[in-house]
Amino acid sequence: MTRIKMCGLRRPEDIEAVNELKPEYIGFVFFPGSKRYVTPETAKTLRAGLNPGIKAVGVFVDEEPEKVARLLEEGVIDIAQLHGHEDETYLAELRKKTDKPLIRAFRIRSAEDTQQAQASTAEQILLDAGAGDGKTFDWSWLKEVTRPYFLAGGLNPENAGEAVKKLKPYAVDVSSGIETEGYKDINKMRAFVRAVREEQV
Numbered sequence: 001m002t003r004i005k006m007c008g009l010r011r012p013e014d015i016e017a018v019n020e021l022k023p024e025y026i027g028f029v030f031f032p033g034s035k036r037y038v039t040p041e042t043a044k045t046l047r048a049g050l051n052p053g054i055k056a057v058g059v060f061v062d063e064e065p066e067k068v069a070r071l072l073e074e075g076v077i078d079i080a081q082l083h084g085h086e087d088e089t090y091l092a093e094l095r096k097k098t099d100k101p102l103i104r105a106f107r108i109r110s111a112e113d114t115q116q117a118q119a120s121t122a123e124q125i126l127l128d129a130g131a132g133d134g135k136t137f138d139w140s141w142l143k144e145v146t147r148p149y150f151l152a153g154g155l156n157p158e159n160a161g162e163a164v165k166k167l168k169p170y171a172v173d174v175s176s177g178i179e180t181e182g183y184k185d186i187n188k189m190r191a192f193v194r195a196v197r198e199e200q201v
């Protein structure tokens with residue numbers, strides 16, 4: 001069954017919404033350059049109100065391994081998602097500090113880009129069109145991907161069902177596709193969950 005990750009939560013009402021909808025994962029963005037950035041303190045407060053059955057993912061871009069490991073070890077997040085230029089050397093360094101699972105994000109601009117993702121030692125991989133810019137990519141490039149993956153990039157309530165039906169990814173990851181004027185929209189969130197889960201009934 002394809003799981004759901006709702007990323008970029010930053011308000012108490014976002015937490016209330018996901019507690020109602022029960023996606024398997026939510027994401028906090030710790031990259032200061034993002035409009036969805038939250039501080040570790042805010043994430044800790046939000047996490048305290050999160051349904052314990054939902055995994056919290058921290059999204060990082062070229063962050064110091066020590067800072068990533070600290071948030072994992074303190075239980076602010078369960079999983080780290082690495083969205084920058086983190087290579088296998090970085091992963092090895094991070095693993096010296098924590099044994100928590102890692103998701104490595106890959107920008108897919110051709111079928112060849114999937115080969116690097118396939119070879120990653122991260123527990124999970126995420127395949128995206130860009131750096132969280134809400135654009136889709138050519139899904140036919142994923143034909144050769146044999147390991148489970150998070151699908152991201154331009155997903156919304158209108159195309160999520162099609163993505164699940166065609167690709168059967170491990171998970172679909174959405175952020176801007178469930179927002180109105182830059183904030184999470186409960187109606188779009190409900191529609192997204194419905195689109196994904198109805199496709200699998």
